[in-house]
Amino acid sequence: MAVEHYTLDFKLCAPADHSATVRGLQSIFQEQEMTETVHDTEGHGYLATFIGKNGRFAILRVHSHGLVTFDLQCCEGDDITQVDNLLNALEKKLKALLHGNVQRVKRLPALQRGAEVDRYWPTADGRLVEYDIDEVVYDKDSAYQNIKILHSQQFGNILILNGDVNLAESDLPYTQAIMGSGRECYAGKEVLILGGGDGGILCEAVKLKPKMITMVEIDQLVIDGCRKHMRKTCGNVLDNLKGDCYEVLVEDCVPVLKKFVEEGRTFDYVINDLTAVPISTAPEEESTWEFLRLILDLSIKVLRSSGKYFTQGNCVNLTEALGEYEELLGKLSCKVDFSKEVVCVPSYLELWVFYTIWKK
Secondary structure, three states: OOEEEEEEEEEEOOOOOHHHHHHHHHHHHHHOOOEEEEEOOOOOOEEEEEEOHHHOEEEEEEEOOOEEEEEEEEEOOOOHHHHHHHHHHHHHHHHHHOOOOEEEEEEEEEEEEOOOOOOEEEOOOOOEEEOOEEEEEEEEEOOOOEEEEEEEOOOEEEEEEOOEEEEEOOOHHHHHHHOOOOOOOOOOOEEEEEEOOOOHHHHHHHOOOOOEEEEEOOOHHHHHHHHHHOHHHHOOOOOOOEOOOEEEEOOOHHHHHHHHHHHOOOEEEEEEEOOOOOOOOOOOOOOHHHHHHHHHHHHHHOEEEEEEEEEEEEEOOOHHHHHHHHHHHOOOOOOEEEEEEEEEEHHHOEEEEEEEEEEO
16 A cells, blocks of 8 residues: 655744744644654754554654754545645644745645555656656566556656666657657668667668668567557567568677677668666676777777767766766777757656767
8 A cells, every 4th residue: 555745845034933833733733633742853943743543644843944844644545635634724824823934835746655556757867757657567577677668648658677767659759869860861771779679769760761770689578568568669560570671689789799890790870779777798898888888889880981870868967977978989999970969858858868970
């Protein structure tokens, strides 16, 4: 059973008289039949916990620096009307008690903890987002990662790998951006896709009449899940691992890239859609940056002189990480140049950077 966590904050212009404030609130807690326990804060304001009917648990804190916080935990299924009445009464009473000293009042929607369907996923820059997820449609642990596909009312099904939002059925802008945003001619070209187990890039690239697409995805269970539950993204291209103009290799891309280098095989386009956290069986994978450098070096070696390498970067707010990546581009075995584009990816709820890289 989930717990609903409610919060009510009063930011004050100056520290409050906690004794008078608490006395003014006691009647509300008595009406709710909540038992108070006061805790010693060693002079740092006032702290009390309250236990009431139906397992309700509350924390009231009057901070000495000028903040009043109230946290209320209720079990799922508790009487919402009673909970609202308690919060409304507290908010009204505190406004009256702290009249003239209130800078801001903030009451957040209830946070659900321990629910069967997890709705909370962080953005790349560490902000917590609550999605409108109402169903878990796929949940598997492969040899490499946890794979979830969750249904969102806004974004359709969302692929989440090891807790990282990868792609939703709404996210065609991501796929278009990582393929060059319509500026490239794929007709008659040879394309290499690294990762891309959701099938989105493969589906869009097939429509552009390339000569041949080779896709290298390490995790069969990602393909299986997306084939069934992400069809708005992948269409029917994952129904078979081979088609008229494509082949999907279920392998680690590092040894495959090395093999292509040895064979002298080259491509017009290399599209890197690997997960943000490296997944590889290669012993060279000592860190994220070393892995990125390895993939870049190998990819540039299999890229034709007139070819282009496309990859996602990161959230625009992560300027330090983006800067490090761009520094890395200057340390490759082959000199390269690059351009970048910022795109809003719907389900990411943030702006995302995409890179186009080519040989100098």
